[in-house]
Every structure is written in C-alpha cells, then in structure tokens.
Amino acid sequence: MSVALIILTYFAYVFIVVMYSVKLIKIARMPVHLRWELYPIASETESKYGSSYYGDVEQWKKNRRKTVLKGIFYLLKENFWFGEYFRRNRWYWLVLLPWHIGFILIIAFHILCFFGAIVIIAGVPVSAQSTFILGRTFYYLILLTGVISFISGAFGSIGLLIKRLIDKDLRAFATPQNYFNYLFTLAVFASGLYAWHFVDPTLSGYREFWKGLVTLSPVPIDSATATHIILFALFLIYLPFTRSLHYITKFFAYLWVRWDDKPNLKGSKIERNVKEWLNKPVSWSAEHIKADGKKSWVDLTTEKKSDEKEA
Amino acid sequence: MAQMKLAGDTYEVDENGFMQETDRWTEDVARAYAARENVNELTDEHWTAVNYLRNYYLENGICPMIRRLIKETGFNLSKLYQLFPEGPAQSACKWAGVPKPTGCV
Amino acid sequence: MKKRLKLTDIAKGGDAPLTEINLDELTPLPPPYDKVEEQPEFKRLTEEQKERLVCNLDGVVSYAALPKPKNKEEEKKYVEQFVSGLKKLLSKENNWTFLQPLLLSLDYCARCQTCNEACPIYLASGKNELYRPTYRSEIFRRLVNKYARPGGKFKAKLNREDIELNWTTITRFYELSYRCNLCRRCAQICPLGVDNALIAREIRKLFSQELGWAPKELHEKGTVLQLEVGSPTGLRPNVAMDNLEFLDEEFSEALGIEIKTPWDKKGADVLLIHSAGDIISFPEGPISFSVLCNAAGINWTLSSEVGGYDGVNYGVFYDDFQLAKVATRHAQIAQELGVKKIVMGECGHQHKAFMTVADRILTGELNIPRESVMTFLEDIVFSGKIKFDPSKNNFPVTLHDPCNIVRNLGIVEPQRRILRYLCPQFREMTPHGIDNYCCGGGGGLSVMSDVNFTDWKAHVAGRLKLKQVIDAFADHPDPEVKKYLCAPCLNCKLQFRDIFDYYKVKERSGIIFGGLGELAVNAMVDIKKPLIKWEEE
Numbered sequence: 001m002s003v004a005l006i007i008l009t010y011f012a013y014v015f016i017v018v019m020y021s022v023k024l025i026k027i028a029r030m031p032v033h034l035r036w037e038l039y040p041i042a043s044e045t046e047s048k049y050g051s052s053y054y055g056d057v058e059q060w061k062k063n064r065r066k067t068v069l070k071g072i073f074y075l076l077k078e079n080f081w082f083g084e085y086f087r088r089n090r091w092y093w094l095v096l097l098p099w100h101i102g103f104i105l106i107i108a109f110h111i112l113c114f115f116g117a118i119v120i121i122a123g124v125p126v127s128a129q130s131t132f133i134l135g136r137t138f139y140y141l142i143l144l145t146g147v148i149s150f151i152s153g154a155f156g157s158i159g160l161l162i163k164r165l166i167d168k169d170l171r172a173f174a175t176p177q178n179y180f181n182y183l184f185t186l187a188v189f190a191s192g193l194y195a196w197h198f199v200d201p202t203l204s205g206y207r208e209f210w211k212g213l214v215t216l217s218p219v220p221i222d223s224a225t226a227t228h229i230i231l232f233a234l235f236l237i238y239l240p241f242t243r244s245l246h247y248i249t250k251f252f253a254y255l256w257v258r259w260d261d262k263p264n265l266k267g268s269k270i271e272r273n274v275k276e277w278l279n280k281p282v283s284w285s286a287e288h289i290k291a292d293g294k295k296s297w298v299d300l301t302t303e304k305k306s307d308e309k310e311a
Numbered sequence: 312m313a314q315m316k317l318a319g320d321t322y323e324v325d326e327n328g329f330m331q332e333t334d335r336w337t338e339d340v341a342r343a344y345a346a347r348e349n350v351n352e353l354t355d356e357h358w359t360a361v362n363y364l365r366n367y368y369l370e371n372g373i374c375p376m377i378r379r380l381i382k383e384t385g386f387n388l389s390k391l392y393q394l395f396p397e398g399p400a401q402s403a404c405k406w407a408g409v410p411k412p413t414g415c416v
Numbered sequence: 417m418k419k420r421l422k423l424t425d426i427a428k429g430g431d432a433p434l435t436e437i438n439l440d441e442l443t444p445l446p447p448p449y450d451k452v453e454e455q456p457e458f459k460r461l462t463e464e465q466k467e468r469l470v471c472n473l474d475g476v477v478s479y480a481a482l483p484k485p486k487n488k489e490e491e492k493k494y495v496e497q498f499v500s501g502l503k504k505l506l507s508k509e510n511n512w513t514f515l516q517p518l519l520l521s522l523d524y525c526a527r528c529q530t531c532n533e534a535c536p537i538y539l540a541s542g543k544n545e546l547y548r549p550t551y552r553s554e555i556f557r558r559l560v561n562k563y564a565r566p567g568g569k570f571k572a573k574l575n576r577e578d579i580e581l582n583w584t585t586i587t588r589f590y591e592l593s594y595r596c597n598l599c600r601r602c603a604q605i606c607p608l609g610v611d612n613a614l615i616a617r618e619i620r621k622l623f624s625q626e627l628g629w630a631p632k633e634l635h636e637k638g639t640v641l642q643l644e645v646g647s648p649t650g651l652r653p654n655v656a657m658d659n660l661e662f663l664d665e666e667f668s669e670a671l672g673i674e675i676k677t678p679w680d681k682k683g684a685d686v687l688l689i690h691s692a693g694d695i696i697s698f699p700e701g702p703i704s705f706s707v708l709c710n711a712a713g714i715n716w717t718l719s720s721e722v723g724g725y726d727g728v729n730y731g732v733f734y735d736d737f738q739l740a741k742v743a744t745r746h747a748q749i750a751q752e753l754g755v756k757k758i759v760m761g762e763c764g765h766q767h768k769a770f771m772t773v774a775d776r777i778l779t780g781e782l783n784i785p786r787e788s789v790m791t792f793l794e795d796i797v798f799s800g801k802i803k804f805d806p807s808k809n810n811f812p813v814t815l816h817d818p819c820n821i822v823r824n825l826g827i828v829e830p831q832r833r834i835l836r837y838l839c840p841q842f843r844e845m846t847p848h849g850i851d852n853y854c855c856g857g858g859g860g861l862s863v864m865s866d867v868n869f870t871d872w873k874a875h876v877a878g879r880l881k882l883k884q885v886i887d888a889f890a891d892h893p894d895p896e897v898k899k900y901l902c903a904p905c906l907n908c909k910l911q912f913r914d915i916f917d918y919y920k921v922k923e924r925s926g927i928i929f930g931g932l933g934e935l936a937v938n939a940m941v942d943i944k945k946p947l948i949k950w951e952e953e
Contacts, residue, residue: 084607243526285497
C-alpha cells in the first residue's frame with residue numbers, strides 16, 4: 001500500500017509539472033501578435049488615471065519610463081487577495097477566495113512537508129516538543145497551513161457549489177465539469193480535515209509519509225491520511241485537464257496582451273519577428289483577400305508600387 | 312435587393328428606399344418619392360435643390376456638403392427641412408435618385 | 417416573465433428571432449426623456465422584409481445582403497466554410513496577428529460573469545440575455561472546442577457543451593458579432609484578462625476573411641471604396657480639395673480671419689490626416705485645425721493622394737487584411753511626402769488602428785512617428801503663440817471620452833488640460849476617463865445604417881451615453897441654457913447625431929455637440945465672430 005502511495009505521489013508531481021510546462025511553452029512560443037493593449041497599464045508611471053506614453057508630445061523622442069516589476073507585483077497580490085473580485089463581485093469573492101486560499105495553502109503544506117522531511121533526516125525532530133527552534137517552527141507551520149487549507153478549501157468548495165447552483169446567471173453557463181470540480185476538491189479538502197480532526201491531530205502521519213517519500217522507504221500510514229494522500233495525488237493529475245492554468249496564464253494575458261505596449265522600433269526583435277510572420281503564406285478563402293495558399297501577408301496587403309515589398 | 316414601385320415602374324432600392332440605379336431616375340420618380348412623404352406638389356424651390364443635388368452627384372460621385380447646398384440654393388437649413396420633411400440627406404438625396412450617403416457622413 | 421435564453425437556443429427555432437426589443441424593458445432615461453410613449457418608435461421590419469431578409473436574432477438587421485441558402489447543399493457549404501474559418505483562426509500562419517490573445521481569452525475564462533455588469537449594451541437593454549458579453553463568447557468557445565479541436569465532438573457531448581452548427585447558428589452569430597461596440601469595458605474588468613471584445617472581433621474576422629460577409633458600410637462601401645476612390649464617403653481627391661477650398665473661403669468670411677489649408681507640401685513637418693466625413697459633415701473641425709496650425713506657425717500639410725485625406729480604417733473593426741492595406745497606404749503617403757510625423761485627426765478608431773494595432777504591420781521606413789491630435793493640440797494651445805480668451809467659452813461643457821483614444825490608447829489628460837484652461841464651465845460626466853461609456857457607435861456601428869439598425873443604435877447602444885450626457889448637465893436642464901458636448905471623434909459625433917436627432921436633444925435640452933478644436937478656435941482672441949453657434953443664422 002505505502003509503496004503504491006509513493007509511486008502515485010511521485011507520478012502525480014512529475015505529471016503535473018510536465019503537463020503544465022508543455023502547455024505553458026506552447027503558449028509562450030506563439031507568434032508575435034498585433035498590439036491590443038488596454039488601459040490602465042499598471043507599469044506605466046502615471047497609471048492611476050490610465051495614462052500612457054502617448055499622452056506626451058512626440059513621445060518617441062523620449063526615454064520610456066517603465067517598470068515591469070510593478071505589474072508583476074500587482075498580479076501576484078491579486079493572486080492572493082483577488083481584489084478585483086472583491087470590488088466587483090463580492091459574493092462570489094467570498095467563496096472564491098477561500099477556495100483558492102485552500103489551493104495555495106495545500107501546496108505550501110506539501111512543500112513544507114518536503115522540507116520538514118529533509119530537516120528530520122538531517123537529525124532535527126519536527127514536533128511541538130522539539131528542542132530545536134527549527135523543528136518547532138516546521139511543526140507549527142505544517143500544522144497551520146494544513147489545517148487552514150483544509151478548512152478554507154472545504155468552505156470554498158461548498159460555497160462555490162451553492163453559489164453556482166443558486167445564482168441563475170452562473171448556472172446558465174455551468175457545465176457538469178464545474179460541479180464535478182467542486183465536489184472533487186471538496187473530497188480532497190474534507191478528507192484532510194477528517195484525518196486531522198479524527199485521526200491525527202498533529203499531522204504526524206504526513207511528516208512520516210514525506211520522510212518515507214524522500215528516503216524511498218515506505219512507512220505504515222493510517223487509512224484516513226492515506227485517503228487524503230491518494231485524493232490529493234489524483235487531484236494533481238486531474239488539474240491539467242481543467243482550466244486551472246489560468247492562475248499562471250493570467251500573467252501572460254496581462255503582461256503579453258493587455259499591458260503589452262511595446263512599440264515596434266526599427267531593427268528591434270519585434271520587427272524581426274513581425275517580418276518573419278508577414279512572409280508566411282495565407283489561405284483565407286474570402287474573395288477580397290486573394291489568397292492562394294502561396295502569397296504571403298506582405299504580398300496581399302502591400303501595393304505593387306511600394307519598395308517595401310521585400311520587407 | 313429590395314424593390315419599390317415608383318411612378319408605375321419597379322426600381323431596385325436599398326432597405327431605406329434609396330434608388331440603386333441612378334441613371335433610371337426621372338422627374339416622375341422624384342414626384343413619386345415626394346408623394347410617399349406627403350408632399351404632393353414639387354415647387355420650383357424643390358426642383359432647384361433636387362437638380363443641384365443630382366447634378367453635383369453625377370459630376371462628383373458624392374452628395375454635396377450641406378453647407379454647399381445651402382450656399383448654392385440660397386435655402387437655409389430650416390427652409391430645407393420645410394421643403395424636404397426628412398431633411399436634405401434622407402429626403403432630398405432620395406428624391407434626387409442618388410444612393411444614400413454612407414461612410415462616416 | 418420571459419423564458420430565459422439558453423446558450424443552446426442559438427441553434428434552435430429556425431427563422432424566428434431569439435428575442436425582441438421592447439422600449440419599456442430598456443433601462444429608463446432621465447427626464448424629459450423618461451416617458452416611453454414619447455420616445456421615438458422602434459422601427460419593426462415589414463412582412464415583406466421578414467420574408468426576404470435574414471432576421472432571426474433580435475428583430476434588427478444590420479446587413480440586408482446576408483444570403484439565404486437555396487437548398488441543403490448550400491447550407492452545408494456555408495457550415496463547412498464556417499468550420500474551416502474556425503480552424504484558420506487557430507492557425508499560426510493565418511492568424512498570427514491575434515492567435516495568442518485569442519487563445520488566452522478562449523481557454524481561461526472562469527465563467528464568473530463579472531464582466532456583464534460592465535457592458536453598456538447589456539445594461540441598457542434591461543439585461544437582455546442575448547447581449548451579455550459572455551453569451552457570444554461562450555458560444556464561440558464551445559463551437560471552437562467542438563469543431564476545431566481534436567476529440568471536440570465527444571467532449572462536447574460529455575460536458576453538455578454541445579451547440580449545433582447550422583444555418584440558424586451561423587447567421588445569428590454573424591448578427592450577434594455586430595451587437596458589440598468593441599469598447600472593452602468588459603475586458604478591463606476581467607480579473608483574468610479575458611477579452612470578449614477581441615472575441616467579437618475575431619468572429620467578425622472569420623466571417624469577413626473566410627465567407628466574405630461584412631456590413632456593406634464597412635467593407636464594400638468602406639475599406640474597398642477607400643482603397644479605390646480615396647474615402648468610404650466616396651470623396652475623390654479633387655472633390656476633397658475643392659471642398660476645403662470652399663470651406664476656407666466660407667469660414668474666412670464667417671470668422672473674420674484669413675484661412676488657407678495647405679495641400680501636398682513636400683517636406684512639411686506634419687502630415688495631418690482628418691476623416692473625410694469631418695470635412696463633409698462637421699467642417700468646423702478640419703477648419704479649426706487649419707486656423708490653429710497656421711496661427712501657431714506649424715509647417716504642416718494635408719495630402720490629396722487616394723486615401724491620404726481620409727484617416728478612417730474600418731479594417732480595425734472586422735478584417736486584418738483590410739486593416740493592413742489601409743494602414744500601409746497611409747504610411748506610404750506620409751513616406752512620399754517626407755514628413756517628420758503623422759498626426760491623427762479627431763477620430764478614435766484612426767488613433768487606435770494606426771498608432772497601435774497597425775504598429776506591428778509597418779516595418780522599416782514605413783514606421784513613421786504617429787501622434788494623437790490630443791497632444792498635438794495641447795502643444796499648440798499651451799505654446800503661447802495663440803492668444804485665448806476663455807470667457808468666450810463661458811457655457812457648460814462636458815467631455816465624451818472616445819474609447820479608442822482613452823481606454824485603448826491611454827490618452828486621458830491632454831484633452832482635459834485644454835478644457836480646464838479654455839472652458840470655465842467644464843464638468844466631467846460619470847463615469848469618465850478610462851471608465852467611460854461608449855457612445856454606442858463604437859466598433860464600426862456608427863457608420864452602419866442598413867434596414868433598422870440605426871434604431872437599435874439610438875435606443876440600445878447609445879442609451880447609457882445619452883443618460884450620462886443629460887445627467888452631466890443636470891444643473892442646467894433648461895434648453896435656453898446653451899450647452900456643448902465635446903466629442904473629439906468623428907464616429908462618436910455620428911452616433912450623437914443619430915441619438916440627438918431621435919430624442920430631439922438640442923430642442924429639449926439645448927445641447928449641441930462638436931469636437932475639441934472648435935472650442936480652441938472659439939476662444940481665440942483673433943477671431944471676430946464665434947465659431948460655435950446654437951442657432952442657424
């Protein structure tokens with residue numbers, strides 16, 4: 001049993017990392033696109049009223065003041081607080097935030113378990129009575145993240161389920177998969193909550209399991225904790241088949257589309273990329289385009305007299 | 312394409328009733344259009360505006376600016392609305408048998 | 417209580433409309449426009465039109481030429497074309513221009529419905545299900561997943577996302593893509609960066625680039641006419657020059673100041689590209705810039721090349737190829753004149769199309785610096801070269817923010833600095849700046865007027881804007897108090913013309929509308945008579 005658990009857990013982690021990476025690389029490697037920015041852009045210096053560099057006379061002669069970090073910080077903060085939902089859709093926020101806090105903390109919990117296991121292997125006992133501060137710190141961190149995650153996530157799962165069922169606007173757009181997702185995550189969080197409350201109040205089972213996982217030596221494990229571990233592993237494997245990646249792709253949607261106001265300067269990388277794609281053949285069928293599957297964008301959109309034909 | 316019966320003949324028109332075959336226009340067509348808008352007699356003033364519009368269109372491929380119409384005919388805007396119930400663009404152009412002005416105008 | 421519209425309903429019911437518009441269901445307007453029975457009627461289609469036209473969405477038709485299939489084979493052909501268009505939208509070669517933004521908007525929506533509350537059309541309609549920004553997007557998403565991705569049909573069944581693709585779906589979907597102003601308020605509010613307006617535009621592209629379906633005002637009499645004759649208005653180069661010469665004379669006399677508009681001046685610093693519609697319908701605008709540029713001693717010119725005197729680029733609303741052709745033409749004209757920069761006229765979509773969207777189409781020497789008329793004008797007004805007397809503008813003024821200049825380009829303050837300086841009674845409307853409401857003519861809709869589409873624009877799309885404008889002048893409701901709505905964009909002005917005409921806003925509230933340049937000229941010490949007038953002389 002515990003051997004199977006170890007294999008399943010390793011497989012789940014490898015699987016999600018590979019699947020996510022493949023998807024992200026696919027998005028990242030898409031061609032350069034036309035500009036379609038939308039204001040306010042957080043990284044613009046005067047973003048408080050949505051201004052862009054186009055508000056300056058002859059802006060192309062000026063150095064552009066821009067810091068990408070400001071935008072990234074904004075997005076990171078959003079991922080932990082969901083302020084946009086708080087402002088615009090508060091009831092939804094009330095259940096959405098706990099659900100996501102459940103995810104964030106359950107991942108933090110597992111990372112802490114991993115490092116806790118390393119600490120234990122290094123000879124530092126992790127428990128409330130540990131003589132080492134490090135040991136006590138890990139003990140409480142693991143306990144707190146785990147328990148808050150279970151409670152928060154279970155609350156969010158039930159809350160979203162109810163919200164989507166009773167709000168007729170949300171229900172009209174819901175699919176069976178939505179409901180399945182809420183029930184599944186509820187099972188994951190609730191199983192953790194059950195194991196903690198009824199079987200293992202100090203979460204020692206996880207610490208032992210992770211120690212075994214790192215040292216590849218299976219340890220006996222109670223069935224409640226094992227159930228949660230199996231459900232969590234299955235959850236990781238399931239995630240790539242959901243829209244869960246929006247947690248990351250959101251950064252792309254903002255940084256690469258909504259906030260992408262990079263001008264196409266002569267000799268820039270953007271210009272080189274654009275030229276490459278302008279020379280790709282087109283096969284749209286409408287008559288006015290005059291595409292034949294061989295002619296490129298440049299051929300089809302530039303008039304003969306232009307000397308830019310070779311562009 | 313929609314069709315409309317005017318002065319005993321059938322003409323191709325757009326959905327707002329503007330003639331699509333400008334060269335088939337006759338003075339009777341103008342009268343028929345006017346009658347549809349309850350103007351039963353076309354006065355010299357009507358003809359001044361209609362003829363100016365039509366000739367300008369035939370020469371330039373576009374209806375004249377209102378300002379020009381006012382200057383050339385000597386009728387101010389309220390006069391034009393008196394003559395043409397729906398105004399110079401919607402009525403006068405239609406009666407003159409030219410297509411409806413489009414494209415940011 | 418009406419039956420709630422379901423996503424799958426789009427494919428059902430054949431030729432019957434999915435919904436209809438009733439004036440008493442729309443969001444109420446402030447007095448004196450609040451009485452439904454006094455509001456202008458909503459034009460319904462005649463029986464003959466219903467028979468002849470495709471009218472199966474909401475009782476409104478924006479494109480009379482939409483074909484009806486003669487038989488089953490023809491219907492199948494259209495369905496196949498649509499599917500092949502879906503696949504091309506997902507291909508790198510055919511849609512590199514928007515592939516990444518499209519996929520990020522398609523695949524990662526959380527269906528949280530937060531965006532609906534941002535949509536002026538949805539709100540104005542009294543929250544009609546059909547006009548939810550997510551209604552259109554979700555159907556498109558499901559069609560893409562089902563018909564353009566491996567295993568799609570099975571997954572669609574499994575997840576009950578199965579939307580049938582037939583003639584009804586396609587034609588309704590075409591019309592529905594033109595019930596969006598592309599104003600992008602919904603995109604701005606989306607916590608995940610999903611852009612429903614982008615999706616609406618991609619749908620329009622599919623129809624235009626694969627099936628050849630696009631509103632005739634945008635395509636046949638739009639970009640095609642512009643590339644051929646010079647302007648979607650049909651204005652030819654010689655007529656454009658002749659008109660401006662006429663206007664120079666007219667306004668020299670009317671204002672008591674010498675006006676001369678320069679043409680085709682090689683080596684000028686600035687090429688100014690107005691919209692031809694402004695020359696024809698709102699000539700005070702272009703004339704104002706002639707006055708201001710000359711007074712400020714700017715070395716500038718207009719161009720009489722085909723396309724060079726009309727800055728509109730409807731391609732930005734529906735077709736990437738037409739967008740690229742028009743933008744390239746504009747750039748080539750500037751290149752041949754050898755100007756240092758191109759200044760956009762008071763036209764929002766021209767700003768967005770030429771300054772940003774086409775930025776990555778213009779390579780090498782064609783990428784000439786392009787500047788907004790807002791900053792250009794700010795520079796002139798504050799240069800100290802022209803004397804202004806703001807008391808000449810001592811009437812209530814409010815500002816309409818064109819979406820394409822503000823939310824889509826981030827130019828917020830220059831126009832406000834001008835107004836605060838030149839208009840003592842300037843006041844903002846609510847909301848404004850990047851949070852503004854679209855005039856209702858955005859996304860190309862303002863030039864579309866087939867069948868009864870204008871009724872829809874005036875009653876639904878422009879409704880919240882009208883409410884905002886009236887509210888902004890709530891302290892002076894009396895029509896005797898003359899008020900000015902500054903709308904520095906031709907498409908917005910055209911939309912305001914329709915709304916004002918429908919609701920008799922000038923007569924009932926004493927409000928007129930016009931551009932920003934007019935206010936600057938009106939405040940000039942050197943002009944003998946005012947440019948802005950409420951009554952005809």
